[in-house]
Amino acid sequence: MHSPEERLENIRMIRDSASAFAPTGDLTRVRGLRYQTPGFDRAVWREMASNGWLGLSLPEAQGGAGLGMAEYCALLEVFGAALLPEPFVPAVLSARLLDGEQLASQLTGERLLLPALQEEIGSLDTAEGWARLRNGKVSGRKLCIPMAVAADAFLVSTPEGLALVESTAPGVNLELVTTQDGGHFGHLQLEHAPAEMLPLQPQALADALDEAALGTAAYLLGAAEQAFALTLDYLRTRKQFGQTIGNFQALQHRAVDLKLQLALWRASLEAAAATCDAGAPVTQRRAAVSRAKARAADAALLVTRQAVQLHGAIGYTDECDVGLYLRKAMTLANLYGSSDQHRRRYDACMPRLASA
CATH class of the missing domain: 1.10.540.10 (Acyl-CoA dehydrogenase/oxidase, N-terminal domain)
Known part of the structure; x- marks a missing residue:
């Protein structure tokens, strides 16, 4: 320790x-x-x-x-x-x-294996669905795999366990969908694709998904804080009516509101990380992660959209870096659970925490 x-x-x-x-x-x-x-x-x-x-x-x-x-x-x-x-x-x-x-x-880094877990857009449930493993072959559909075209193989969740499917195996078809940030998600269609069965404990998958949700919340916090820093620099240098626009009280109030959002977000993220590191009971960890991810999903979009607006017309051009942070937030905000999904999970945890 x-x-x-x-x-x-x-x-x-x-x-x-x-x-x-x-x-x-x-x-x-x-x-x-x-x-x-x-x-x-x-x-x-x-x-x-x-x-x-x-x-x-x-x-x-x-x-x-x-x-x-x-x-x-x-x-x-x-x-x-x-x-x-x-x-x-x-x-x-x-x-x-x-x-x-x-x-x-x-x-x-010799190989890149990416998880293929999601079967419905907007669903956190990876255990149920119609991807099925039969006689060493898997059939089904998995959605929203980030940067999927680079995968050497996919880890496909099925009710029977975890299936390792090589990306070049017969019966593997990948549809790419371009995302707002210029990357892509892959939708994986499997038709009797040969697969290697791997051992999988349901709790291990649930813990891994929580870690991914918390990691995404942290990535978004870094992006939002940098977008906010760029915005403050712009407010300090851009001049209108003979003075820097950062002197305008209305813009100062908006900047303070965004700073508060970032501070609350960081506190929630750090509390969730501390709860996980302390080995808290499962329900407590789930609640802490969902609270952090729900706040991250909402605050990421709020802060980055406001950052673009506070840059004025130039903020809406592709040449302005601040817009790249909004695009990233739009791509990642709902990954590993939207704010609504995590709020529902948080609410479901509360009765059990209250009775503990």
């Missing part, structure tokens, strides 16, 4: 190393990868893997660093501020469900 002081130092070092790797001042690489295939750089991906980041929160016995959700979220905040397009959260989700050689190849 690490002491609080050691954990704070770990978080600081993670932030520093990630910031050196992914600086926020230049989005040239991000712009160059938009609307391209696969939409991210495999060389950068392998470098991220070589830094040990894919296994940051995995136990040491599985080849990870054995750190917690606080460290994981700190890393993702930096990635969000830099708008990294690499599918980090989905890949870590997959790593949580792997072992042996498959896990080792995922952690080193």
Whole structure:
């Protein structure tokens, strides 16, 4: 176990190393990868893997660093501020469900296995549906797989267990849908595709999905805080009627409101990470994650939309960087559960927490 002081130092070092790797001042690489295939750089991906980041929160016995959700979220905040397009959260989700050689190849970046779990748009339920495994072959449809075209294989959830399906296997068809940020989601159609059965504990899948939801909330927080920082810089330099527009009281009030949203968001995220790291009971962890993700989904859209508006007309042009943060928020806000879905789950947890 690490002491609080050691954990704070770990978080600081993670932030520093990630910031050196992914600086926020230049989005040239991000712009160059938009609307391209696969939409991210495999060389950068392998470098991220070589830094040990894919296994940051995995136990040491599985080849990870054995750190917690606080460290994981700190890393993702930096990635969000830099708008990294690499599918980090989905890949870590997959790593949580792997072992042996498959896990080792995922952690080193040699292979990229992406989770294919969602069967209905807007649904958090991955255990039910019509993807079925029969006689070593799987049939069904999975939706909204981020950056799916780059996958070497997919981890397909079925009621019978987890199926590993190679992306080049017969019976695998992938439909790509371009997303607002210039990336893509893949819709996977499987017709008697050969698959390898992997062991899967339902609790492990639920925990991995919660980690992905919390990681997405952290990524969005980093993106929103950077959009807000860009907006403050603009308010301090843009002049109208002989003075900087940051002196106008109406704009100051709007900026304060956004700062409050970010502060509440950070408090909720850090509380959820601390709850998970403390080994709290399942219901308590679920409630904390859902509270953080619900706030993230709403606040990400609010802050980034307001950031664009506060930039005035230039904010609506593609050349203005602040618009890239809004596009990212629109793409990720509902990933691993929308605000409505997580509010419903939070409400469902409350009676059990009250009676505990």
